[in-house]
Amino acid sequence: xxxxxxxxxxxxxxxxxxxxxxxxxxxxxxxxxxxxxxxxxxxxxxxxxxxxxxxxxxxxxxxxxxxxxxxxxxxxxxxxxxxxxxxxxxxxxxxxxxxxxxxxxxxxxxxxxxxxxxxxxxxxxxxxxxxxxxxxxxxxxxxxxxxxxxxxxxxxxxxxxxxxxxxxxxxxxxx
Amino acid sequence: xxxxxxxxxxxxxxxxxxxxxxxxxxxxxxxxxxxxxxxxxxxxxxxxxxxxxxxxxxxxxxxxxxxxxxxxxxxxxxxxxxxxxxxxxxxxxxxxxxxxxxxxxxxxxxxxxxxxxxxxxxxxxxxxxxxxxxxxxxxxxxxxxxxxxxxxxxxxxxxxxxxxxxxxxxxxxxxxxxxxxxxxxxxxxxxxxxxxxxxxxxxxxxxxxxxxxxxxxxxxxxxxxxxxxxxxxxxxxxxxxxxxxxxxxxxxxxxxxxxxxxxxxxxxxxx
Numbered sequence: 001x002x003x004x005x006x007x008x009x010x011x012x013x014x015x016x017x018x019x020x021x022x023x024x025x026x027x028x029x030x031x032x033x034x035x036x037x038x039x040x041x042x043x044x045x046x047x048x049x050x051x052x053x054x055x056x057x058x059x060x061x062x063x064x065x066x067x068x069x070x071x072x073x074x075x076x077x078x079x080x081x082x083x084x085x086x087x088x089x090x091x092x093x094x095x096x097x098x099x100x101x102x103x104x105x106x107x108x109x110x111x112x113x114x115x116x117x118x119x120x121x122x123x124x125x126x127x128x129x130x131x132x133x134x135x136x137x138x139x140x141x142x143x144x145x146x147x148x149x150x151x152x153x154x155x156x157x158x159x160x161x162x163x164x165x166x167x168x169x170x171x172x173x174x175x
Numbered sequence: 176x177x178x179x180x181x182x183x184x185x186x187x188x189x190x191x192x193x194x195x196x197x198x199x200x201x202x203x204x205x206x207x208x209x210x211x212x213x214x215x216x217x218x219x220x221x222x223x224x225x226x227x228x229x230x231x232x233x234x235x236x237x238x239x240x241x242x243x244x245x246x247x248x249x250x251x252x253x254x255x256x257x258x259x260x261x262x263x264x265x266x267x268x269x270x271x272x273x274x275x276x277x278x279x280x281x282x283x284x285x286x287x288x289x290x291x292x293x294x295x296x297x298x299x300x301x302x303x304x305x306x307x308x309x310x311x312x313x314x315x316x317x318x319x320x321x322x323x324x325x326x327x328x329x330x331x332x333x334x335x336x337x338x339x340x341x342x343x344x345x346x347x348x349x350x351x352x353x354x355x356x357x358x359x360x361x362x363x364x365x366x367x368x369x370x371x372x373x374x375x376x377x378x379x380x381x382x383x384x385x386x387x388x389x390x391x392x393x394x395x396x397x398x399x400x401x402x403x404x405x406x407x408x409x410x411x412x413x414x415x416x417x418x419x420x421x422x423x424x425x426x427x428x429x430x431x432x433x434x435x436x437x438x439x440x441x442x443x444x445x446x
Contacts, residue, residue, distance in 0.1 A: 025358075025359030025360065026359070026360050027356075027359045027360055027361055027362050027363070027366070028359070030321075030322050030362055031362055031366050031370070033322065034322050034325055034326065034362075034370060035370065037322075037326060038325075038326060038329050038370065041326065041329065041330065042329070042333070
């Protein structure tokens with residue numbers, strides 16, 4: 001008797017659920033939002049930093065290719081245990097050599113690969129290219145400011161662990 | 176004897192750390208192990224309530240640390256199970272009343288006489304968490320299939336991985352609601368495991384019995400009919416090294432719960 005009721009109940013509910021959840025179930029929304037937020041948490045890459053990186057990449061790459069700047073996508077993605085920066089660049093056309101020489105005085109030879117429409121970039125590599133971009137801008141003050149900011153962040157992180165001096169002396173005082 | 180020190184932690188509050196602690200502890204003790212639970216949630220103690228021991232506490236962990244009593248004097252024996260005891264947190268002090276070193280020392284002393292030392296960790300990632308983790312070599316990370324709990328669990332896992340003393344950590348997913356998972360309104364156990372990429376040690380279904388068992392101060396593992404109790408018992412067995420398959424919540428409760436809900440809806444009264 002119970003089983004018959006249960007089956008009936010499931011069928012009715014199932015019917016309504018199916019029509020409701022045509023688009024994207026709330027579980028999928030949760031999972032996707034969580035993935036994005038966790039990747040930001042894990043890498044400490046804030047949306048602002050990503051935007052900055054995007055802009056600088058556009059600047060750098062447009063020396064070599066003409067592209068659809070609006071459609072350029074830079075995303076963090078996870079494959080298994082590995083985190084990857086995925087860069088998708090819709091290329092309109094490659095620039096002529098003469099054009100490249102014109103715009104790029106401080107030539108960077110590595111960037112041939114980056115002109116590919118799909119490019120995987122490891123975090124470390126982008127870290128480097130980020131630094132390089134900073135160097136290009138060359139304003140000594142900015143650079144040193146950035147560095148000290150980074151150090152501050154690390155100090156805060158270290159404080160979380162409770163092993164650093166900031167945390168321990170307090171406890172001893174209370175003892 | 177050198178007992179295992181396991182910290183039970185979660186990051187987020189309200190996901191069931193203390194309930195998990197009380198139940199795993201009780202289940203281990205019922206299996207004949209000598210178990211001591213340490214409540215490190217100074218100022219917000221609750222483990223005593225879940226075990227029904229709130230009226231028996233004379234000394235707390237702070238009394239031990241400050242030398243007002245011996246460690247053994249502060250251990251409160253469980254009503255039913257002589258294998259189980261509790262080292263309660265002080266209710267009137269804050270997290271700074273005990274340091275990491277002091278907790279480590281207490282754990283080391285207890286390791287000599289007990290098989291398992293379960294450390295109940297406060298919510299958050301501040302000093303209270305650091306203290307609780309200090310003496311442990313294993314961890315159980317409790318989470319629920321909700322975004323905020325999973326995010327916090329991820330943070331906790333990151334912190335645990337950075338700690339050399341923590342040799343292994345396992346994931347326990349609490350308050351799972353098979354009905355919601357079935358209707359795609361809740362992340363499944365697999366989703367959570369995949370996102371956190373951690374080993375699973377337990378899946379505990381949402382169970383109204385938890386509320387009544389808390390009311391009575393009796394861990395739900397004592398109720399052999401309860402599904403959550405069964406699930407917690409299985410966790411304890413896995414901790415002891417047994418290979419126990421996970422309960423199939425979708426098949427068993429999914430249908431039954433719906434039937435119950437259907438009937439209770441008709442009658443308009445639960446039970």
